[in-house]
Amino acid sequence: MERQTIQNNVSLTFLPSDKFKRNRISISFIVPNEKEKATMYAVLPTLMERGYEDYPDMCTFSRKLNAMYGADFSATTSVVGQNRVLRFTMQGIKNQYCINGENLLAEMVDVMLGVIFRPCTEDGGFIADWMEVEKVKLREEIEGEINEKRGYCIKNAQRKFFGSSKNGVERLGYLEDIDTITPTALYDCYRQLISDSIVEIMVTAEEDETIKDKFAAAFAGRKAASHPVLPVEIMPQTQVQTYSESMDIVQGKVCLFYTVKRPLTEDERYAMLVASAIYGGTASSRLFKNVREKQSLCYYCAAAYNGFSGSMRVDSGVEHHNCEKVIEAVQKELADLIGGTITQQEINETKLVLLNSLDAVHDGLHGLEAWYLNEAIRGTWTSPEQVKAKVEAVTEQQIRNVLGLLHLNVVYKLTK
Amino acid sequence: MEKQIIKSDILKEQYSLIKTDCGLTIACYPMPRHNGIHAVFATKFGSINRRFTVDGEKYEIPAGVAHFLEHKMFENEDGDAFEKFAKTGANANAFTSFDKTCYIFSATSNIDASLDILLSFVTQPYFTKETVEKEQGIIGQEIKMYDDSASWRVLFGVLEGLYHNHTVKDDIAGSVESIAEITPEMLYKCAEAFYSPGEMILSVAGNITEQQLVDAVERAGFTAEKHHVVREQTEEPEDIVYSEKSIKMPISLPLVAVGFKEKVDGTVTAKQGIIGDIIIDILTGSTSELFNKLYDSNVVNGTFEGEIFAGEDYYSSIISGESADPQLLVSEIWQAIDKIKENGITQEEFDISKNAMYGSMVVDFENVEEVATSIVNQYFKGNTVYNSLEIFKEITLEDVNSQLKTMFNKDRCTVFTAYPMEA
Known part of the structure; x- marks a missing residue:
């Protein structure tokens, strides 16, 4: 698939859609993850999701989407390394399934562009009443983090791990900043986002020149963005910092954060993909097999490596009295991989799991788009097939070497 | 071997249903453009099936056996299934x-x-006293994890309020106490009853051929064991157990669920289910007056939702969401119900909801996992996977308004709330 530049810092990619019942379009705006704007960037998508000039309230816009055979529209904010991505996505059934012969794909493009370029405004700002409602919702969402204990423990560990780095600027922003947002400040933030950002448009539909022309016209006259996509920033090694929070919960939680001692080379990135899966990424990983199954120390124990921040996270749900044992066991399993035996069978089996999941990337609308968006942010344009070849070439020694680059910075415990 | 081809004119697709000589049913839904497949091997034995007869002999089992058996079936004498799949x-x-x-x-x-x-x-099946004891510990952990989930606790709080006897009110995993009663003998008996080929279906969607599946079943060498299994339906009175209850948990906002026990005459039909989905969407969905009013007055947030919670012999409507003011939320829900029941659903509301539902039904055929799973769900109900698309075409506004009149009875309503600790 070809990625083409259609305007300054605006790229358009058509992804193959023949196996899907739906078409999907996403427009992602990529900006540096600045703390000062984090809260505004959290309010903005929810506010814009409510409607636009043609459908100027939530109910009318929802009716429009339902009339489009229940097309989905969503706007989200996420943090990818040092960058923030505001993504507007729409998906709807293909024209061939429309009962009355509508051109739903063309309508989807119009709705997307309407939401992005013609939001509802008043007095030079966003509609104040809407904004106040969305501010309350944001406050509730931030305060509601505690409701899901696994995520809550991970987020707190992450805060300690990233400190003041751009990697750690909160996806949902900050409670103390919510009240400072005004309709005009938010509108200015929106205008800056539209005009000064890196834009990735992904269309999973049959390639169509009219769609390309519409997007090119909508983004015409843009200047070059004042910032690039920011590169991977790894956290410096620290002494192990251990934090313990008390909460009246039935099952305790533990989260450990490791950093890499230096940035990984391209080959090391693929070695880490295999290494983290052997360590704790599959149902036959060391953490699953030994810590959960053999030692029965926990209900779950999994590791995940984030290449955008050079960090490895391990998290586990434990009986309160097993908390310390799990923390020890997690570190022992890592040490055993680095210094002990890793069998060829273990490596081959893990590679097979990864190869299967790489093959499956093309089978899901969302996964396919996410793959290429990540590639664009990383500044590479590698296909799942190319990664398969890299994964197959990873050796035992490379696995040991990359795991040896991990250094434990943070341990976070959530127990009674 | 008997083979049936099932076609959809709307999707221009088809799949086959094969009854093999050993009694096992195979469903093969080819999706040749996909790289992968999704396979589901399933038995109609869930947490609600607690009373049944096998060849005339009666059994009653504690809560959580089906789930316990699921954990243990992926293990045999030479290790666990995950190792083999690796x-x-x-x-x-x-x-x-x-x-x-x-x-x-x-x-x-x-x-x-x-x-x-x-x-x-x-x-x-392979169970020993030791492996059963070990699993009791692992599942105990799983149960504890769900105990910390407010949405899980609230759902079962509502179900316990609505149902006197129906086993749907019990947690799928059971409780630490109920699973302590499980023995290897009990597991062997359930496996014998529900895991014989005649009780199971192998459903596969994706890049697969019928022949591959038939060959796999042949290689498995199943013998046609015939057990006569009867799943007993529970006698459930029309009234409810309690109308209101609450708990406290470490959460930020109260979470409330309002459940209505709907009347069931015999078996719940697919048509009743779809009509219920349309009604609940019009009452609580993103286009509803109720949702838009409550959202903009900050009574609810994006967690607000309505759902039909139904199986073969149970049917309830549950409306839930986080709210800083649960009392106001409940009273607004009741007012909206009074209004919709009094005025009925309009043609426009019906058309828009039906349009959206048609889209979501088409989408269900996009992904191999959804397709293979839907085939199983529908097969156990005696339907084809295209059944909903067919029934759906015939549903009229009159059908919807007629079913609406029988729903949301305040005398058969339970409100269950989880409050934050400080409240």
């Missing part, structure tokens, strides 16, 4: 719901070898 690279798992147990895998290569593993494990 050799093929398949992504395998298993789950138990209220009305079925499913063993699943997704893969893009080594499909035949993975099918062999799937079919061999689930039909070769």
Whole structure:
């Protein structure tokens, strides 16, 4: 698939859609993850999701989407390394399934562009009443983090791990900043986002020149963005910092954060993909097999490596009295991989799991788009097939070497 | 071997349903453009099936046996299924719901070898006192994890309020106490009853052929065991157990659920289910007056939702969401119900909701996992996977308004709230 530049810092990619019942379009705006704007960037998508000039309230816009055979529209904010991505996505059934012969794909493009370029405004700002409602919702969402204990423990560990780095600027922003947002400040933030950002448009539909022309016209006259996509920033090694929070919960939680001692080379990135899966990424990983199954120390124990921040996270749900044992066991399993035996069978089996999941990337609308968006942010344009070849070439020694680059910075415990 | 081809004019697709000589049913839904497949090997044995007869002999089992058995069936004398699947690279798992147990895998290569593993494990039970005791510890942990989930607690709080006897009110995993009663003998008996080929279906969607599946079943060498299994339906009175209850948990906002026990005459039909979905969407969905009013007055947030919670012999409507003012939320829900019941649903509301539902039904056929799973769900209800698309065309506004009149009876309503600790 070809990625083409259609305007300054605006790229358009058509992804193959023949196996899907739906078409999907996403427009992602990529900006540096600045703390000062984090809260505004959290309010903005929810506010814009409510409607636009043609459908100027939530109910009318929802009716429009339902009339489009229940097309989905969503706007989200996420943090990818040092960058923030505001993504507007729409998906709807293909024209061939429309009962009355509508051109739903063309309508989807119009709705997307309407939401992005013609939001509802008043007095030079966003509609104040809407904004106040969305501010309350944001406050509730931030305060509601505690409701899901696994995520809550991970987020707190992450805060300690990233400190003041751009990697750690909160996806949902900050409670103390919510009240400072005004309709005009938010509108200015929106205008800056539209005009000064890196834009990735992904269309999973049959390639169509009219769609390309519409997007090119909508983004015409843009200047070059004042910032690039920011590169991977790894956290410096620290002494192990251990934090313990008390909460009246039935099952305790533990989260450990490791950093890499230096940035990984391209080959090391693929070695880490295999290494983290052997360590704790599959149902036959060391953490699953030994810590959960053999030692029965926990209900779950999994590791995940984030290449955008050079960090490895391990998290586990434990009986309160097993908390310390799990923390020890997690570190022992890592040490055993680095210094002990890793069998060829273990490596081959893990590679097979990864190869299967790489093959499956093309089978899901969302996964396919996410793959290429990540590639664009990383500044590479590698296909799942190319990664398969890299994964197959990873050796035992490379696995040991990359795991040896991990250094434990943070341990976070959530127990009674 | 008997084969049936099932076609959809709307989707211009088809799949086959094959009854093999050993009694096992195979469903093959070819999606040749996909790289991978999703396989589901399932039995109609879920958490609600607690009273049944096998060849005339009556059994009553404690809560959580189906789920416990699911954990243990992925293990035999030479190790566990995950170790075997690791050799093929398949992504395998298993789950138990209220009305079925499913063993699943997704893969893009080594499909035949993975099918062999799937079919061999689930039909070769192996339990010892030691392995059962160990599993009691693991599942105890799983139960505890759900105890910290407000939405899970609130759902079961509502179900316990609505149902006197129906086993749907019990947690799928059971309780630490109920699973302590489980013995190897009990597991063997349930496996014998519900895991014989005649009780099971192998449903596969994706890049697969019928012949591959038939060959896999042949290699498995199943023998046609015939057990006469009857799942007993529970006698459930029309009235409810309690109308209101609450708990406290470490959460930020109260979470409230309002459940209505709907009347069931015999078996709940697919048509009743779809009509219920349309009604609940019009009452609580994103286009509803109720949602828009409550959202903009900050009584609810994006967690607000309505759902039809139904199985073969139970049917309830549950409206739930986080709210800083649960009392106001409940009273607004009741007012909206009074209004919709008094005025009925309009043609426009019906058309828009039906349009959206049609879109979501088409989308269900996009992904191999959804397709293979939907086939199983519909098969156990005696339907084809295209059944909903067909029934859906025939539903009229009159059908919807007529069913609406029978729903949302305040005398059969339970409100269950989880409050934050400080409240």
